Amino acid sequence: METILLTAPSQNMMMVRSNDWKQDVEDAVLIREQPQKRSPFIEANTTEVTLDHLRNECIIPVFSKDNEVCISHQSFIESVYEATKDFYHGETICIPDIRVSHIVKGRIPEAINKRTDQLLESDKTMYYERMIFNIEIPTIHQDVNGNQLHLSITGCKSYGRDNLSGKMTAQKFSIAVGFLNLACTNQCLSTDGYKEEIRATSSRDLYQFTLDLFSQYNVAKHIHLMRSLGDTMLTEHQFCQILGRMRLYNYLPQHQQKELPRLLITDSQINNVAKQYIHDDNFAGNNGKLSMWKFYNLITGANKNSYLDSFLGRSVNATEVSLGLTEALNHKDEAYSWFIE
Numbered sequence: 001m002e003t004i005l006l007t008a009p010s011q012n013m014m015m016v017r018s019n020d021w022k023q024d025v026e027d028a029v030l031i032r033e034q035p036q037k038r039s040p041f042i043e044a045n046t047t048e049v050t051l052d053h054l055r056n057e058c059i060i061p062v063f064s065k066d067n068e069v070c071i072s073h074q075s076f077i078e079s080v081y082e083a084t085k086d087f088y089h090g091e092t093i094c095i096p097d098i099r100v101s102h103i104v105k106g107r108i109p110e111a112i113n114k115r116t117d118q119l120l121e122s123d124k125t126m127y128y129e130r131m132i133f134n135i136e137i138p139t140i141h142q143d144v145n146g147n148q149l150h151l152s153i154t155g156c157k158s159y160g161r162d163n164l165s166g167k168m169t170a171q172k173f174s175i176a177v178g179f180l181n182l183a184c185t186n187q188c189l190s191t192d193g194y195k196e197e198i199r200a201t202s203s204r205d206l207y208q209f210t211l212d213l214f215s216q217y218n219v220a221k222h223i224h225l226m227r228s229l230g231d232t233m234l235t236e237h238q239f240c241q242i243l244g245r246m247r248l249y250n251y252l253p254q255h256q257q258k259e260l261p262r263l264l265i266t267d268s269q270i271n272n273v274a275k276q277y278i279h280d281d282n283f284a285g286n287n288g289k290l291s292m293w294k295f296y297n298l299i300t301g302a303n304k305n306s307y308l309d310s311f312l313g314r315s316v317n318a319t320e321v322s323l324g325l326t327e328a329l330n331h332k333d334e335a336y337s338w339f340i341e
Contacts, residue, residue: 041134041154041185044305046099049128051077054098058127059106061164068168071203073100073131073157076173079203080155083210084135088151094136101308102129102160130158132308134187136180142223145230145293147282149179151219153210154187158309170199175210176312177217179226183282186300188226189315193217196313225323229293232326236288238340239277239295242325245339246270261324261335264310264317269302276301292329296322 040048054074061070077096085093104127107114111123133155140151156174163169174196178189198209234242247270249263265273276298277285283294283301299318306314327333328340 038182039185040099040304041097041152041180041187042099042132042304042306042308042311044307046101046132046308049098049100051096051098054128054131059125061104061127061159063163063168064165065167070159070162070164071171071200071206073128075203076131076155076157076206077133079206080133080153080175080210081135083207083214084137084153087211087214088137088140091137092139094138096133096135098131098133099308100128100131103127104129129160130156130308132156132311134180140219142179144179144181144223144226145291147297148182149188149226150182151177152180152187153177154189154312156308156312160309168201170201173198173200173206173209174309174312175213176315177214178222178315181297181300184297184301186297186304187311187315188222188296188300188319189312190217190222190225190319191316193222194312194316225319226293226296229296229322229326230291232292232329234290234292234295234329236285236290238329239285239290241341242295242339243270243274245341260338261320262317263321264314265299265302265321266306269299269305272302272305273298292322292326295325 040046051074054072054077058073060072062068063070077098081093081096106125107119107123108125111119114123135153137151137153142149154176157171161172174194175198176187176189176194178187178193180186181188193213195209195213198206200206200209246263246265247267249257249260250267252260276283277290280298280301283290283297285294296318299322300315303311303314303318321336324333324336325339328336
């Protein structure tokens with residue numbers, strides 16, 4: 001069954017949209033969504049869960065020195081969701097898509113001496129060390145180089161970044177706002193839409209930090225940069241040259257790496273980029289040529305196999321690398337020239 005969502009663009013978004021792609025505030029935005037199963041926005045070593053599962057079936061870790069409760073995954077999600085609803089008031093906000101990894105299992109005190117095969121479900125406890133979520137806003141959308149993109153907000157939390165064996169301190173979170181490419185569910189992020197480390201001691205802190213990130217994010221600039229990638233073409237020889245240099249980068253001496261722009265993509269992900277250049281349904285090379293937009297999506301597609309606590313940083317780095325290579329190919333910047341020499 002077809003679902004039709006009808007909503008007016010919010011006043012907040014009218015202020016950040018550029019004149020060439022906003023619609024008249026008096027007009028309604030009509031979205032036709034066909035129910036379909038999409039690939040997850042991140043794949044490696046993650047499991048899909050619901051917010052109810054986190055609320056009702058998972059315990060909340062504490063700081064062991066004073067037994068103070070941590071900010072839970074569900075509180076993090078709810079704080080960002082509330083900030084999203086308030087900032088993008090009037091838009092359609094989808095329920096969070098949540099994925100987790102590194103389950104930590106335990107038992108209630110009454111079951112401490114039971115054999116494993118005697119344990120009841122009520123005897124068991126669990127929580128996830130790592131969690132990532134994505135909130136999609138389908139009413140804020142744009143076509144970029146033939147692909148439909150929806151605005152999305154992503155948050156990531158790993159308890160491994162906090163010292164839970166000590167006293168209560170500010171916990172570390174990562175938040176990003178950018179776009180989701182519907183052709184492949186690849187994340188498209190920019191540097192001004194990403195906070196690698198937010199330190200918070202309460203849900204209220206997370207709410208405010210999220211609003212601050214939304215305020216600094218320049219959506220029109222991000223769209224312009226992504227569109228510009230479609231104007232530069234790679235030959236197959238240049239594509240192979242870049243991938244070869246990427247493979248070499250990870251084995252360079254540290255002092256030489258420091259002289260070059262950072263590159264976070266791994267060897268296995270570079271191999272995946274090479275494979276998808278031949279086989280990808282949306283972004284494969286065509287007659288020995290490849291646009292930098294397609295190259296960018298081959299990298300972001302490979303990044304979906306990152307562990308979730310490195311996923312957002314590598315997503316931003318994919319943007320940095322693709323834009324830097326584009327500048328080098330057009331002889332406008334020498335920072336990335338080593339990759340194409």
